[in-house]
Amino acid sequence: MEDRCEICPRPRMEGGSLCPYHQLAYERLKAAFEIWKRALNMGWRQFLEEILKLSDLGLWAREVAESLLKEG
Amino acid sequence: MKRILVVCEKPMAARQIALALDENGDPREERRLGVTYLISRREGLELLVVSAMGHLFTVTGNDKGWRYPIFETRWVPIHEVTGSRRASQHLSLIEALAKEADGFVSACDYDVEGSLIAYNILAHVCPRERLEEAGRMRFSSMTREALLEAWRTRSRRLDYPIIEAGRARHEVDWIYGINLSRALMASLRRASGCFRPLSIGRVQGPTLNFVKEREVEIGAFVPTPYWVLEAHAMIDGVKYGIEYERPRIETEREALEIASRCDGEDGHVKALSSRRRSIPPPHPFSLGDLQLEAHTHYRYSPAATLKIAECLYLKALISYPRTSSQRIPPTLDLEEILKGLRRMRPYGELAESLLSKPPLRINQGVKDDPAHPAIHPTGYHTEDLSPRERRIFDLICRRFMASMGDPAQLLETDAKIDVKGRSFHLARSRLLDRGWMIFYRPFLREREEASPTLEVGQIIEKVSVKPLRRYTGPPQRLNPASLLKLMEREGVGTKATRAEIIDTLFRRGYLEGPPIKLTELGLVVADTLGKYCHEVLSPELTRRLEKQLERVQISEITSTQVVEEAINALKPILSRIKEREFQIGLEISKALRASSSILGLLGPCPKCKTGEMRIIRNRSTGKRFVGCSNYLKGTCSLSFPLPQRGEIRAGGQCPQCGAPIIILKRGRGTYRRCVNPRCGHRGEGGLGG
Numbered sequence: 001m002e003d004r005c006e007i008c009p010r011p012r013m014e015g016g017s018l019c020p021y022h023q024l025a026y027e028r029l030k031a032a033f034e035i036w037k038r039a040l041n042m043g044w045r046q047f048l049e050e051i052l053k054l055s056d057l058g059l060w061a062r063e064v065a066e067s068l069l070k071e072g
Numbered sequence: 073m074k075r076i077l078v079v080c081e082k083p084m085a086a087r088q089i090a091l092a093l094d095e096n097g098d099p100r101e102e103r104r105l106g107v108t109y110l111i112s113r114r115e116g117l118e119l120l121v122v123s124a125m126g127h128l129f130t131v132t133g134n135d136k137g138w139r140y141p142i143f144e145t146r147w148v149p150i151h152e153v154t155g156s157r158r159a160s161q162h163l164s165l166i167e168a169l170a171k172e173a174d175g176f177v178s179a180c181d182y183d184v185e186g187s188l189i190a191y192n193i194l195a196h197v198c199p200r201e202r203l204e205e206a207g208r209m210r211f212s213s214m215t216r217e218a219l220l221e222a223w224r225t226r227s228r229r230l231d232y233p234i235i236e237a238g239r240a241r242h243e244v245d246w247i248y249g250i251n252l253s254r255a256l257m258a259s260l261r262r263a264s265g266c267f268r269p270l271s272i273g274r275v276q277g278p279t280l281n282f283v284k285e286r287e288v289e290i291g292a293f294v295p296t297p298y299w300v301l302e303a304h305a306m307i308d309g310v311k312y313g314i315e316y317e318r319p320r321i322e323t324e325r326e327a328l329e330i331a332s333r334c335d336g337e338d339g340h341v342k343a344l345s346s347r348r349r350s351i352p353p354p355h356p357f358s359l360g361d362l363q364l365e366a367h368t369h370y371r372y373s374p375a376a377t378l379k380i381a382e383c384l385y386l387k388a389l390i391s392y393p394r395t396s397s398q399r400i401p402p403t404l405d406l407e408e409i410l411k412g413l414r415r416m417r418p419y420g421e422l423a424e425s426l427l428s429k430p431p432l433r434i435n436q437g438v439k440d441d442p443a444h445p446a447i448h449p450t451g452y453h454t455e456d457l458s459p460r461e462r463r464i465f466d467l468i469c470r471r472f473m474a475s476m477g478d479p480a481q482l483l484e485t486d487a488k489i490d491v492k493g494r495s496f497h498l499a500r501s502r503l504l505d506r507g508w509m510i511f512y513r514p515f516l517r518e519r520e521e522a523s524p525t526l527e528v529g530q531i532i533e534k535v536s537v538k539p540l541r542r543y544t545g546p547p548q549r550l551n552p553a554s555l556l557k558l559m560e561r562e563g564v565g566t567k568a569t570r571a572e573i574i575d576t577l578f579r580r581g582y583l584e585g586p587p588i589k590l591t592e593l594g595l596v597v598a599d600t601l602g603k604y605c606h607e608v609l610s611p612e613l614t615r616r617l618e619k620q621l622e623r624v625q626i627s628e629i630t631s632t633q634v635v636e637e638a639i640n641a642l643k644p645i646l647s648r649i650k651e652r653e654f655q656i657g658l659e660i661s662k663a664l665r666a667s668s669s670i671l672g673l674l675g676p677c678p679k680c681k682t683g684e685m686r687i688i689r690n691r692s693t694g695k696r697f698v699g700c701s702n703y704l705k706g707t708c709s710l711s712f713p714l715p716q717r718g719e720i721r722a723g724g725q726c727p728q729c730g731a732p733i734i735i736l737k738r739g740r741g742t743y744r745r746c747v748n749p750r751c752g753h754r755g756e757g758g759l760g761g
Contacts, residue, residue: 010663021291032295035322039322039324051295
């Protein structure tokens with residue numbers, strides 16, 4: 001469906017491809033990446049792989065990270 | 073002989089009141105219309121002591137049509153709405169006894185609800201001139217002395233400002249609840265043709281939003297790394313943990329650098345400091361404090377704690393529990409209560425230690441409640457207590473005594489240890505005097521820490537330092553007690569209603585847990601309201617109304633003004649919903665469909681092969697199970713039971729029987745298994761747990 005979030009069946013935000021919750025999670029991922037990069041000097045892909053191992057990663061953030069990894 | 077009808081709130085309260093008021097302590101029990109009442113004799117009067125069953129009257133609309141907006145209200149006997157036979161019998165008995173009575177007294181709990189319960193009954197059964205002469209007993213505990221004093225000092229008039237506030241609260245809540253809920257349901261019906269019960273209310277809205285805000289933070293949470301230095305020092309053959317001056321190091325490089333520089337090196341004590349700290353005793357419990365403490369130590373929900381506390385109150389063991397006060401008035405005879413506690417086995421020595429060191433002084437809290445003092449024991453005792461009652465009673469007694477204890481004295485010492493130019497700390501604390509902690513010991517976590525004797529300049533040999541990677545954690549999920557505390561802090565709801573509101577959100581299917589988790593349905597409702605009528609989710613609106621209701625209680629404004637103001641605030645919200653009814657309904661409908669596909673679908677039906685196996689909740693029991701989507705068409709009735717606790721997600725199809733495999737997350741464990749109890753296959757790939 002065109003108006004659906006790329007990850008879940010919720011309607012997507014205007015002008016975006018994700019619903020508000022997955023969009024928020026994506027923004028949090030980007031912000032967290034800056035901290036990870038500074039702390040461990042790692043790239044985006046490695047960051048995504050690392051955070052997926054953590055049980056405290058939020059559900060929406062996990063779904064976004066999985067989807068980003070799948071997209072490559 | 074003159075007869076006075078004494079109206080009480082509950083049967084057990086009626087029994088205690090009749091017993092206290094009867095001059096011989098032996099009231100006569102009578103039964104009429106299937107309901108028991110008691111007759112006490114006092115001062116040449118015959119007192120007909122009768123109980124309600126909580127509210128016998130309720131608010132309803134003026135017509136029976138299903139429409140909104142609807143702003144006209146009326147009060148009717150509750151059995152006309154619920155069909156309760158018991159309520160009808162109680163009211164019939166009171167009507168019959170009222171005809172024989174020459175005077176009327178309200179002896180319901182002294183608060184808004186109690187005053188309103190008695191007023192509604194008396195206004196229904198009394199002739200107008202008698203209602204104006206009806207008296208009011210005011211008491212904060214059910215002890216004989218308190219009840220006799222309440223009888224002796226009863227007012228010759230009902231507490232009308234409190235009653236007005238109660239009527240206004242019920243009317244405003246009804247108007248908000250019925251209109252907003254109907255608006256949501258009508259929108260859904262208009263857009264999708266489906267009917268689904270959806271509800272929201274004046275206090276439910278902001279409470280739901282508190283949970284949603286937390287849920288969003290948890291769902292979008294991304295942990296970030298930091299490092300701590302785990303350091304140890306051997307002093308006189310004993311290993312002590314020491315802390316690096318910075319609790320968190322942001323980069324791995326820096327953490328490794330410090331560790332490699334300091335690990336295995338000698339340090340020296342650079343400075344020593346110590347200070348005495350006094351920890352004041354706690355204040356006595358308000359209801360919110362008690363509910364939080366009972367949840368912390370026993371995991372009792374706020375509603376359960378309130379229920380237990382009410383039983384203790386009705387047994388005359390504690391004061392009235394629905395109080396927001398943390399203060400004890402100077403008129404309360406502390407000595408008499410302690411003498412009572414001294415007779416109880418677990419508290420004998422503790423009470424004696426307070427009695428032997430007068431003067432008795434309570435550490436008063438900040439919050440006050442004009443109607444009732446903080447929760448405290450009465451000094452009465454009974455062995456007839458359930459284990460849960462005994463625990464809450466113990467908590468209250470110990471807290472009450474602790475609030476009269478001396479401050480505890482703590483000695484805090486800190487040794488600054490320099491290792492290769494980096495500062496580490498050996499911090500210790502030792503209790504010098506337990507003070508009030510003696511009374512509250514079972515509920516405190518005391519740690520005895522060994523503390524070395526050190527001197528400035530002393531060499532600390534071979535300090536070990538290891539860098540450890542840690543991650544930031546998400547905000548904690550709310551539990552019923554912390555949600556209640558949050559409502560209290562934000563001024564949402566009242567001490568009497570908060571626990572019930574939380575329970576209602578669970579019953580509506582908006583929340584699950586504990587720990588509390590927002591369901592997809594809860595998220596849909598909160599999202600829709602947030603988009604189209606955010607005021608309903610804001611604590612501001614309900615907080616303002618609470619303030620207005622408080623002003624009614626002190627006769628600054630009338631209940632009519634408050635109800636009118638509430639209606640005026642609601643009208644634009646409802647017209648906004650009405651204007652966009654179709655759009656709102658469409659969004660709810662889409663979101664509900666989406667939510668059912670997010671959580672509800674578990675895979676194809678192994679029996680009919682065309683249906684989808686989905687999680688369904690039984691509307692009457694609220695229990696969940698798996699059923700085939702073709703059940704409604706009458707073509708397939710396959711169903712399986714499900715565990716009632718924990719989060720369920722689809723885990724594929726069972727290779728043995730074809731039924732869905734579920735991934736169940738409960739507590740810290742994650743389990744994987746086939747839903748078919750006859751199969752019992754554990755699925756592919758163990759998840760542990």
